[in-house]
Amino acid sequence: MSLQLITTPGGLIALVVRNHLIIHGDTADDSGVMVQTAADNLSTALGYSVNAVREDLSFEDLIARYADASPAPAVPMICAKCGTSLNGQLCNDLTCPYSSWPQQVSLEDIHSLSADELAIKYELIRAEAHSDDRVIERQFFANDWFVAAQDVDIIVLASDEWGRSDVADSVARHFDGASPVSSLFDYLSAKNALKTEVGFECTVNPKDALAWLRRHRHGLWAHLKCGEHGVRLTEAVEPEIEGMWDWIGPAGDACDHSFDSADEAAVDAVKKLGLDQSGPVIPLYLGFWDVSAFHSPTSKDSRLIIGPAMFCEALGYSDEDIADIRNLAVGETWESPDYGPCHSVSRVR
Known part of the structure; x- marks a missing residue:
């Protein structure tokens, strides 16, 4: 996802996401602070960095370029093998081999290669997250986090031996809302709503990551x-x-x-x-x-x-x-x- 924070010599400031104008303001008043705060909060929530861009645009130019931009229609996310819908990385049908591996992995390789061999061939970064009470344990692939992460976060993750730290937790949070990690956070929310504090831990496979x-x-x-x-x-x-x-x-x-x-x-x-x-x-x-x-x-x-x-x-x-x-x-x-x-x-x- 592309997050842009655009400023102009005339004092305009605008947050643009995937070429679509989200919010704009003026750097001379509180509206500019609101735009900056929105950019920072969205960056933190989604785990994507913000590209700061300075352009010589008028307000009319800004609206013409970004306000009317319509995102491309979403491609139906279905499993190539069984036609079941995909939730995030994996197939929702637990009987399907793609409930454990991403779509780019061939069926032939799934049946003939070991998990380590598949990770090497397809450059996959395996990770695991579990609730502190071990009721929910989920395996997932952390590649998208490694694409978007800042250098300093990866350096800290490595120094923490690839798990059980705030940065490691951010790896799992990056995939909240997508299968299979979403069920972990659903469970934590339900437990915490009952005033039963349950946390979680995440560990990244160091060999895969390196x-x-x-x-x-x-x-x-x-x-x-x-x-x-x-x-x-x-x-x-x-x-x-x-x-x-x-x-x-x-x-x-x-x-x-x-x-x-x-x-x-x-x-x-x-x-x-x-x-x-x-x-x-x-x-x-x-x-x-x-x-x-x-x-x-x-x-x-x-x-x-x-x-x-x-x-x-x-x-x-x-x-x-x-x-x-x-x-x-x-x-x-x-x-x-x-x-x-x-x-x-x-x-x-």
Whole structure:
């Protein structure tokens, strides 16, 4: 899902969700605060980040572009095998093999491969959530949370050993309202309504998560590997290279030059120190987001090394965008038709 917070030089501020205007106001009065609060609350509730966009639009332009935009008709969500309706990720018919696996998994593989083999082949991140009294236990797939999550949340989740923490709980909450996790929260609501306080815990499969991160959030995965092996990533302070990044190994060995981003420094450290014994990740991209057009927790431009799963409708990419990025050759660059040079993607591997 795409959440945009649009501001204009004239003081307009508007929250746009999937190209549809939700609420607008003026930055000079309380209506602007209301729009900002709505954006923050929606981001927290849905687990999606807000893209801050500054555009030179009049009120009439804003209305013409977004107020009349109609979402595409919903595609009927039914199981490809049995025709039963889907609730979130899985089929509602418990006798159907797709009550345990997503639709993209082939029936042949379901019958011939183990659960671990299926997770590897289809890049699935398995997770488990249960009520504290163990009455309700649910297995689900956490991929969508990992696509939308902030780097810091994944780093904290890893440091908490992938479960039983506030961040781990947010993984389960991300899927509240969708099967199979919804029944857990329905149970908790019913118990708490009876003044019987029951909580829950969530745990993510670390092997699945790390395999997915290596493939699709490669720079972040490299950060985790560096932390695991005592490699320090440091931001250069020398005037001539201020804002660039270096790495220093546990034995005092260091990079031979500075890098534009922490992701690039981490990936170089993993390669030079031999911290990854597997084959190279292909394809791999360097995404650039200009802080002037996109929200940045660090108030700096973002340069992330990522894989193809990070280019999806949930993060604001159209089918055409995704196809154009997929067709890039190594060394070629895609520039966003919406943001121009403020957002570009280069194929690096």
